[in-house]
Amino acid sequence: MKSIVVLISGNGSNLQAVIDACASGFIAGQVTAVISNKTAVFGLQRAAEAGIANHALSHKNFASRDAYDKELIKLIDSYQPDLVVLAGFMRILTAGFVNHFSGKLLNIHPSLLPKYQGLNTHQRAIDAGDSEHGCSVHFVTEQLDGGPVILQAKVPVFPNDDAKAVAARVHEQEHQLYPLVIRWFCQNRLQQRGDKAWLDNNLLSEQGYANDEDET
Numbered sequence: 001m002k003s004i005v006v007l008i009s010g011n012g013s014n015l016q017a018v019i020d021a022c023a024s025g026f027i028a029g030q031v032t033a034v035i036s037n038k039t040a041v042f043g044l045q046r047a048a049e050a051g052i053a054n055h056a057l058s059h060k061n062f063a064s065r066d067a068y069d070k071e072l073i074k075l076i077d078s079y080q081p082d083l084v085v086l087a088g089f090m091r092i093l094t095a096g097f098v099n100h101f102s103g104k105l106l107n108i109h110p111s112l113l114p115k116y117q118g119l120n121t122h123q124r125a126i127d128a129g130d131s132e133h134g135c136s137v138h139f140v141t142e143q144l145d146g147g148p149v150i151l152q153a154k155v156p157v158f159p160n161d162d163a164k165a166v167a168a169r170v171h172e173q174e175h176q177l178y179p180l181v182i183r184w185f186c187q188n189r190l191q192q193r194g195d196k197a198w199l200d201n202n203l204l205s206e207q208g209y210a211n212d213e214d215e216t
Contacts, residue, residue: 002029002082002186007072007089008036012043013171014087014108014178019050021179029186033079035072037091053079059091069097076101083185086140087178095142103192105140106185108178110170112136112152114206117145122163122170133157133166135174136208137181139192148197149208150190153177 004022006015015034021027034047039056047054057075062068073096076084086107098105111121113136125133134154141147153173157166184190189200197204 003032003080004029004083004085004182004186005033005035005076005079005081006031006047006085006087008034008041008043008087009038009090010036010041010043010088012041012046012087014174015043016046017175017179018085018087018182019046019052021183023050027179027183027186029083029182032081033076035075037068037089043088065092066094066096069094073097073100083182085178085182092144093140098140098142101140103139104185106137106150106178106181107140107145107147108135108137108174109145110135110167110174112154112207113138113145113149120163122166125157126161126163126166130157133170135170135177137177138208139197141195148192148195148204149206150181150184150197150199150204151177151208 006018008015019031022030031052034044034052034054036044036056037059039058044054044056055075057072059068062071082104084101084105112134116124122133132154134152136149136152138149139147155169155173184199191198199209
């Protein structure tokens with residue numbers, strides 16, 4: 001069983017998807033700790049209700065980003081994780097943090113990377129007139145939202161959609177996508193090698209794994 005630490009900043013819906021997938025046995029691992037950079041967020045309550053250790057480590061109590069990340073590293077390392085999962089963790093990470101957890105640091109981003117790195121992705125897709133949007137799971141590197149993509153899911157964007165409608169559609173896919181990628185990692189099928197992602201010893205493309213059928 002792999003040890004998984006999840007970092008959040010808010011509601012924690014992707015966290016819940018991971019907790020549920022571990023509980024059902026879909027993921028051969030367990031969430032050993034949940035850490036938020038914000039206090040009193042619902043994601044911490046989700047962790048508590050599942051009997052998972054949880055911590056609020058506020059970045060507001062630190063003089064610099066580097067100081068915060070160093071303390072966060074210490075807290076995460078105390079759980080000896082095999083995998084660190086960013087699930088709506090709204091922090092730009094320092095190079096020291098990313099390098100410390102290189103190869104075992106995952107993020108999910110609400111766009112079809114490399115399009116729309118950063119924030120407000122749903123509105124940006126609408127403003128661009130895109131007919132499809134989606135989400136991407138990727139390994140984290142020093143480049144913001146620029147690490148190697150592992151898996152993507154697409155959703156349609158309809159003419160009368162607003163950002164809220166698109167976000168809801170994307171969230172549904174996120175809750176399927178993230179547990180599947182974490183499952184692969186916990187099965188030792190998924191690795192980061194340099195700036196590339198590999199699944200079953202096959203180099204993944206820039207858009208990640210692609211198959212018309214669900215892969216489990």
